[in-house]
Amino acid sequence: MPVKGPIASGPLLAVSNLTKLFGSFAACNAINLHIEPGEIHALLGENGAGKSTLVKMLFGVLAPTAGEILWMGDNVRIGSPGDARKLGIGMVFQHFSLFEALTVAENIALSMDRSISLARVAEEASRLSHVYGLPLDPNAHVADLSVGERQRIEIVRALLQNPQLIILDEPTSVLTPQEADRLFETLLKLKAEGRSVLYISHRLEEVQRICDRATVLRHGKVTGACDPRAETPASLARMMVGNDVAVVTSEGTNTKGDVQLEARHLSVAARTPFAVSLKDVCLKVKAGEVLAIAGVAGNGQSELFDALSGEYPVADDNAVQIRQKPVGTRNINARRLMGAGFVPEERHGHAAVSSLSLSDNLVLARNQSDKRAFLGGGFLKIIRQGAVKAATKRISEAMDVRKSGEDPPAGSLSGGNLQKFIVGRELDRQPAVLIVNQPTWGVDAGAASRIRQALVDLAKAGSAVLVISQDLDEIFEVATEIAVICEGRLSDPYPARELSREKIGLLMGGMHGKTEGAGAAHAH
């Protein structure tokens, strides 16, 4: 598809002194940025650096507080996503803006400004998806699709507008390495057609691989603009983070002890139509080991966590063993009493109640396992405020939790600090078995390295640690053994140092069960 309109000689998009204030907090502070026609431009930065806020302003979802946006040299005001699309800006969101209850074609039709029949939309979408190598079934319900397929809908939806600038917000965070490769091919094809891409990421390797230029944000300000290929990952990271991030060390061989956590042919039927069933999962974690489970989101990770932690006990008592005792039918508190600790995936509403204070959250998690320490005698079980406050303080200090005040509500902490507290809450008990789901999801690099180090240290001290994660960097940093989950099946474990990223990618893409079209051709 040819790009419409003449290509101006100047930059396609230029942003000057763009600022967005939320109250007195500057999410974006006097940002300057320009994007040339036909380039892939990276926007780099940590979580909370202001990348998403910036692109939301470019796409008309947020209104800037101050500053100018120049589109092909003209000063424009982008008041709505419709305005942005009319100019020729398309966007692929990080958290997909798809409607699960609608079909692929309906989802695409919604973003069209003109009213076109669904059949025409489906036809055009099929054509585009073919041209750009993005296979899609227009009549499928989104709820039934994988994350990778959902992203393709977003991309096709953006392409239907024939945009000159396509913004992608963290597109590969949900993809297997192979799916990411195919995305890169699509992006290079777009670039070859003369379109520009604004590519938001915090993955340095990808940025170096496909981007022509990069702008780096930190704390809402531009801290550098560079050619990513001329930089080293370390120098890019410095621009992103400011000071060098502590490297997680797992030196020193862990002495392996007895099996502390085991799943024996664990099978669980899907609880809801959108859940994944677990199929004959076997795993063993010995004392001193960190077993990491890699996989693309939505392949049974949360179901596995639920079964291992006892949030949803399973039918077969022997299917889950903690410290060599069957616990399959027992609930989460019974498992905690046997020396296990659990950190679920969602910080807010699952691992912590946002509106309650840190100390209240501590009691909620440990009121059974640390009854004697935290609860007084008698029928009412009065909470020992002194002991709880002391433990809260101890955990905050041990994990370097930065908070306002002595005992603030959990919701007032930043994601990274709350996650440090939640992990610290379990570590404080020195659990013999720790199961963590997505330990550093959406957490800044400093907090992430702190948490990962703590997991490694716990294993070194003789505990068995199971980490479920989508982040391959994290997995390679902490794991001694790695297994991959795909469609509810768990692969055999491999020693971490014998496994390459490519091999993990193949396992993540599903060496069992269904694979799709071109992906299968790549994979096998």
Added chain:
Amino acid sequence: MGIVEAILLSVITAATPLVLAAAGELVAERSGVLNLGVEGMMIMGAVCAFAATQLSGSPYIGVLAGIAAGALFSLLFGFLTLTLVANQVATGLALTLLGLGVSGMLGESFLGMQGIKLQPIAIPLLSQVPFVGPLLFRQDAIFYLSIAIVAGIHWFLFRTRSGLKLRAVGDSHGSAHALGVDVIRTRYLAVLFGGACAGLAGAQLSLVYTPQWVENMSAGRGWIALALVVFASWRPWRVVAGGYLFGAVSISQLHAQAFGIGIPSQFLSSLPYVATIVVLILISHNRRMTLINTPASLGKPFVPDR
């Protein structure tokens, strides 16, 4: 007219207000707004329709007044929950209480008055068909409207772009906003439509069902309509099925009581509720379809982050 015909006619009359109110609420809920004020909007429709008919002498003016009253009441709900972002459940409950109170006050001077019934309109030729003719084609305008409205809603929701946008708003208002759909405007229109339908249902009560004004004459029908929407998994024709089933069982049990069948009347009175719930649960057993039809952002307030 045979007894069977008479019974079927009364079933239609009993089911029409339920179908109307539930169809209107279905549209509001499909856009993500839970309006528990159906009962209140319905009773306001009933009293205003009756009063306007008495004052003007024309039941058609009454029908329009009923629709306007329901819509106006829903506008109040919309203003509170959409503009001021008040809690939808609490506001809906308040609306019902307010409607019951205000209607009692407005209707005081009309108590015991002889009503004017909305007369049936015979459709040429079709009304001559034996059995079916007198049943379906010699009905009042509100019955014809109720069927047309359900058909229209089905067509609108699943065949038009605006209907697609409305479903999108109900499924994920954040995503819809990001795509440039005006969430608040869509919801206002859906709530207004729901209110107009509830008002029309009320008009049917005081102009067709029992052409007079009695306090609390909606007698919980608004709540049944609300339940019908959920059990019909937000699908328009199922609302009709549920409404008619409920109407059929409640009329039959009345006849059964009149015949003096040796079953406690309390049990018979509960039959319509039990039968409707059982049948609708059975037809909505497909959980995947139910999930796909359930508006995921139902009852959640929307505040654009600007």
